[in-house]
Amino acid sequence: MPETVSIEGFWNSFAARNALDGAALDALLGLPTRRRKLGAGATVARGSPTPRNCSFLLSGFAQGSKLLRDGGRQIVSIYVPGDFLGLGHLIGASSIGEARMMTPGSVATIAKPALDEVIAAHPALQTALWRQTAVEASIFSEWLAGLGRRDAQSRIAHLLCEFAVRLRAVGLAHGGKFDLPMTQVQIADATGLTSVHVNRVLNGLRETGLVGTEKRSISIHDWRGLAAIADFDPAYLG
Amino acid sequence: MPETVSIEGFWNSFAARNALDGAALDALLGLPTRRRKLGAGATVARGSPTPRNCSFLLSGFAQGSKLLRDGGRQIVSIYVPGDFLGLGHLIGASSIGEARMMTPGSVATIAKPALDEVIAAHPALQTALWRQTAVEASIFSEWLAGLGRRDAQSRIAHLLCEFAVRLRAVGLAHGGKFDLPMTQVQIADATGLTSVHVNRVLNGLRETGLVGTEKRSISIHDWRGLAAIADFDPAYLG
DNA sequence: CGGAGGCTTGAGCCCTTTCAATGTCTGTGG
DNA sequence: CCACAGACATTGAAAGGGCTCAAGCCTCCG
Numbered sequence: 001m002p003e004t005v006s007i008e009g010f011w012n013s014f015a016a017r018n019a020l021d022g023a024a025l026d027a028l029l030g031l032p033t034r035r036r037k038l039g040a041g042a043t044v045a046r047g048s049p050t051p052r053n054c055s056f057l058l059s060g061f062a063q064g065s066k067l068l069r070d071g072g073r074q075i076v077s078i079y080v081p082g083d084f085l086g087l088g089h090l091i092g093a094s095s096i097g098e099a100r101m102m103t104p105g106s107v108a109t110i111a112k113p114a115l116d117e118v119i120a121a122h123p124a125l126q127t128a129l130w131r132q133t134a135v136e137a138s139i140f141s142e143w144l145a146g147l148g149r150r151d152a153q154s155r156i157a158h159l160l161c162e163f164a165v166r167l168r169a170v171g172l173a174h175g176g177k178f179d180l181p182m183t184q185v186q187i188a189d190a191t192g193l194t195s196v197h198v199n200r201v202l203n204g205l206r207e208t209g210l211v212g213t214e215k216r217s218i219s220i221h222d223w224r225g226l227a228a229i230a231d232f233d234p235a236y237l238g
Numbered sequence: 239m240p241e242t243v244s245i246e247g248f249w250n251s252f253a254a255r256n257a258l259d260g261a262a263l264d265a266l267l268g269l270p271t272r273r274r275k276l277g278a279g280a281t282v283a284r285g286s287p288t289p290r291n292c293s294f295l296l297s298g299f300a301q302g303s304k305l306l307r308d309g310g311r312q313i314v315s316i317y318v319p320g321d322f323l324g325l326g327h328l329i330g331a332s333s334i335g336e337a338r339m340m341t342p343g344s345v346a347t348i349a350k351p352a353l354d355e356v357i358a359a360h361p362a363l364q365t366a367l368w369r370q371t372a373v374e375a376s377i378f379s380e381w382l383a384g385l386g387r388r389d390a391q392s393r394i395a396h397l398l399c400e401f402a403v404r405l406r407a408v409g410l411a412h413g414g415k416f417d418l419p420m421t422q423v424q425i426a427d428a429t430g431l432t433s434v435h436v437n438r439v440l441n442g443l444r445e446t447g448l449v450g451t452e453k454r455s456i457s458i459h460d461w462r463g464l465a466a467i468a469d470f471d472p473a474y475l476g
Numbered sequence: 477c478g479g480a481g482g483c484t485t486g487a488g489c490c491c492t493t494t495c496a497a498t499g500t501c502t503g504t505g506g
Numbered sequence: 507c508c509a510c511a512g513a514c515a516t517t518g519a520a521a522g523g524g525c526t527c528a529a530g531c532c533t534c535c536g
Contacts, residue, residue: 093372130368134331140378147385148430192386
């Protein structure tokens with residue numbers, strides 16, 4: 001399992017995105033960090049009134065999901081390498097559900113007290129984390145619009161577009177081609193559909209020539225067309 | 239339009255919820271604040287890369303919504319008196335959509351520079367705002383589960399339960415009775431349904447004896463039953 | 477008193493689900 | 507190297523929840 005994002009790389013890009021100064025970056029880089037390899041299905045973070053630590057993803061994919069009483073599952077967020085895992089948990093918003101690995105991968109974990117110290121010393125860092133939480137909320141709201149108002153084809157197309165952009169940002173997509181290690185059941189749980197219907201829609205997209213799907217890997221053949229169907233505008237990812 | 243929440247009341251309860259010390263509270267109370275009365279439909283906050291101010295609701299209801307290219311609208315959040323309006327905007331997550339009044343009401347607005355000063359002087363305040371943003375995200379994720387995996391009846395029941403709890407928290411609900419100044423079109427836009435279908439489901443809930451609806455006002459007759467249909471657990475509101 | 481927005485109701489259709497069966501792939505153990 | 511289990515993908519047929527279209531009514535407000 002090669003790590004697609006290194007701990008240093010993670011903090012560097014985090015600092016760059018948020019215009020942190022050198023001192024803050026150094027403090028982050030000096031943080032004691034535990035690295036763990038996890039198998040598919042392993043739980044990474046769970047809602048808790050007293051969060052103990054904060055994790056981010058180095059390789060593999062993870063999901064945040066909610067379970068309904070009737071057994072249904074809704075995937076509310078998908079994490080790719082370079083993402084914080086359930087940042088909301090850190091600040092005590094208990095109920096974003098749990099984060100678990102979708103594929104094997106590895107995560108880095110920082111103890112909350114250590115992070116708190118760095119935050120106290122570098123207030124800009126807290127602003128950055130706050131901002132990151134707001135971006136998470138912004139993604140949620142975009143997904144809300146999708147689940148509420150888009151049909152199956154549009155939702156799936158939107159998911160593919162979002163992936164393409166996010167994976168490109170961490171160098172995991174080349175051209176319009178990237179690995180999508182989600183099963184159709186997982187895609188269904190993310191888009192509020194049935195795996196059966198996901199299958200049919202995906203076939204439709206393939207037949208239309210918009211995308212190609214080869215075993216867990218996607219190539220977008222017609223970005224314009226796909227984005228149009230999806231009503232996709234990447235602004236919310238920033 | 240009597241103000242259901244005063245500016246002092248707002249900050250007091252904000253401080254209490256977040257365990258802010260007296261000095262921080264005083265600073266907040268001293269903040270220069272502009273008060274505005276707005277009509278239904280007025281825009282309060284819009285996504286912008288350079289946010290200028292921060293608002294919260296004193297009276298009336300507001301909504302955060304996204305417009306889709308095909309003309310569809312999805313309401314992604316509903317604000318009641320005592321809520322920040324589009325907190326995510328403040329920190330620059332541009333794309334939560336826009337916030338606008340659903341009913342006539344009044345809002346308080348603080349200029350961002352003034353707020354920034356207070357934040358700089360009282361770091362705990364930023365933690366509180368961050369936390370608030372995380373709660374917003376938590377509500378989003380609960381709505382996501384609803385739009386993705388619950389049927390129409392359950393979604394509407396959930397909306398009513400959420401309102402009951404949130405309005406009770408600011409003293410706007412008495413027993414299970416509260417004003418719900420949303421039109422059925424707006425309920426439809428919030429739940430991802432059609433106004434026609436909202437009407438039928440609402441009638442169903444009334445016929446079952448779970449709730450009573452008298453012109454823009456709801457009384458929940460059977461909280462247990464409604465919460466069961468809704469699969470409602472108020473934890474996410476905290 | 478007229479108009480506009482909101483509510484209600486009916487009929488028919490369609491997208492998506494459900495149910496069920498079959499096909500494919502991968503890893504495992506004999 | 508083959509047999510087998512289990513997870514995943516695919517396909518068909520039928521049912522249904524929610525939508526669309528359309529009309530009528532009510533209420534509030536200018």
